[in-house]
Amino acid sequence: MKKIALVLAFAAATCAALIASPRGARAEIGTTDQVPAATLLLPYFEVKLDDANGVNTTFTINNASASAALTQVTLWTDEGIPTFSFNVYLTGFDVQQVNLRSLFDGGVVPITADDGLDTSDTVSPQGPRSQDINFAGTGGVCETLYTSPELTSAELKHIRTAHTGRRSAVLGGCAGATYGDLVARGYVTVDSVTQCTTTNPATMGYFSGTADSRNILWGDYAITSPADNAQVGSSLVHVEACHGGGFIGYVGNGAGNCPFGAGDYTFYGRLNGWSGADNREPLSTVFATRYVNGGTFDGGTDLLVWRDTKLPPTGANGKHNCSKTPSWFPLSQSDVVSFDEQENPTDLCFVVDNFSPAIGGSRPCFPLASQRVATASGNPLGYPLAPPASFGWLFLNLSHTVTGDQQPGVAQAWVESVQNASGRFAVGFQAIQLDNALDPGAVVEVLIP
């Protein structure tokens, strides 16, 4: 009965979204703005596994529409390999917080339930303005409630090892970088989907039947470090989708951009052979951000950097022998320049080309799919960034090229900066976007060849 109900309900939901949401209006596909989206990206997370009072990451998933929504939350290692997915059901206007420590420490995922699974509305209450419907699918929230904890001991061990660079028995290999500590690292994607599923964006067919393109999700995140008395927060990255032959969302009409076609650079392009099937806008390739390594912010500035490996997490780019790395490692870049406050430029992370894996004289400062990089000292797995001045800003062209690349010389990324006042507070900023991967030539690509 649920399947029938779903079809009707989803059609109703879609219609409701079309009716209730504002008309397509102004174009914004092709620039990353903070508006409701079909996919949310948490670009980097950290959870210290051996210290309950250590660094942790939380994020929220919100539904901007009166229509119900189902989301697919996927954890990825810092090598861009998916490790675990779960569903979160949202009634209209719902909000759900996800605490990654609860997941990594106890195997606990948020417990939500669609209408058919929650007839008494005790699990996912329905507000008077909110739709509450059934979704298809056999996974949690659609047919069977998640338990608490939901993860078995083997599954819990899997995510704890995979995200700390150790061998996962489930994967039969390693899937993340090894820092030699017990901090779980990686990134998270949250997609609006049409059904409960255990698949993820890297699964064949995900974008032809599972993912949906309603731009209705929004959210934010916080990385909290109690030891430093510091918390930094920001919006999740809101990745909008084209819908059908055009664009339907709260803001925009996607003029000139929707729908995406084969060969277009899309957010999930690496996972669908650059077919454009995900219909999701890509991010920028070039960024500008300030850094401060002194004064009030004596703890220095870190960059949180998400990058597109441009290769699916399979074969030589999937799980691997723990003594090896993915074929693209380390990721290269096109140009990194620091400016001091007198505009003196210094070429950092010197490159002779932008090939990944970096070869020759390349010095990869941002080698992974997701990482924290201290501007003063760098990332332990990369080359030190080390701008010569304590204050200034960075020009970051993070485009790179992989073997057999269908988007040579272009690579989307995301950059945020965290300025730390040691032991007292910290502030976080999004970096300035200087272009978009749809049109990477909009800015001077290389300042110092």
Next chain:
Amino acid sequence: MNPDVRPEIVHMKKIVIGLAILAGLAAAPSARAEIGTADVTPAATLLLPYFEVDLGNANGITTLLSVNNASASAAVANVVLWTDWGVPSFGFNVYLTGYDVQTIDLRDIFSGVLPVTADDGADPFDTSNPTDGISSQGILSQDINFPGSNGPCGSLATLYNAPDPTLPIKVQNINRVHTGQSSPLNGLCWGGTHGDSIARGYVTIDTVTQCTLDTPASAAYFPGFVADTRNILWGDYVYVNPAQNFAQGETLVHIEACVPGNGYSGYTGNGAGHCPFVPGDYTFYSRYVGGVASDQREPLATTFAARYQGSNKTDLVVWRDTKRAPISTNGARACGTSPAWFPLGSSEIVAFDNSENATEVCPLMGNDSPAGGPTCFPLATQRVNVKTGNALAAKIKAPYTAGWLHLNLSHTVSADLFPNVAQAWVSTVRSTDGRYSTGGSALQLDNALAPVGYTVFP
């Protein structure tokens, strides 16, 4: 310096500026559309939507901001302080060589210490040595002359570290009018009175073609091409409260411009379907240009979504368009009275809890400004605690301890050119456990170019 030199320099400057602007325009080919949504890309105007400086406590809250030049071309930025009634109180210019960055502590401004910069002609000791002079020039950076005889475009005698007998009264003025006290210049009040020592207001930063004493509210500012349309500025800001060990930061609001009659030139976008703006379009500075769109700047959103948590632990920082030029009854007023638009109305404020229960909050008497009674966001800019409100505002009275707010801030003033539409900007400041604090922009649900007009409670 030799006074005989200056006329030649000034003459040369007029020629150079034309070339410089052309160079700036040539820097960025068009790409994808983004006019009509506030995204964090280089822009022609930056908005610091709200600031606080505790003038009674040197260790109290202050606001820091940075102005950065994304291009190799030189730029002049016109920095204008506005009170929370939207009245311009003070302006100064910042010259930026290519790729320059200038940080500003607003506490310094309220102390009369302005950032000292100088264009090429006003910086005679700037040589090829990158460490000398005032506004040093990097090897990739343009350093030129801009027209204008004041501030960083004039001479060593006009730079902001030179003696200026007019400065003390200006500084006294901003110290008083930003705390709701009468102005020593005209005896009137220019802003709301909160009964404390905290200076409040907002800041706009425009790229301009010349040094100027004008503000965006000046008659010739846009028609006279004082303001320019190069999308080259970027920046961020931080509220720092050393006494409480709190800081919250966010990017400034980046407002992109179309090039009049010529589409769009910027680092990101081509403004397809939007540029140039034409009379009748809602633009960022509409209220100063009579709705003719000569500012060519994209407007902001009208409707927002923002999370709140933990009773009194979330503040909303809300900038609003009064939709009125700050003159006559809409500008400075006799103390004890208010501008004609005060308090600003709104279209709908709804609080949701985490179980999606919805409650319409804030007294709503229609969306007219002035409203028929107290409102939750009555000023041009304000910080409003979700639980305790603001000294000049009605309390939001969300009946829940956590959830999110739907904020439709459109309102209508008399003889409104854009009835039922009003741009705004909302950020949140959340504190946790008395230890942490984070800031972030609210979610934009539309744009004033195409307002949603959506209400949760029809």
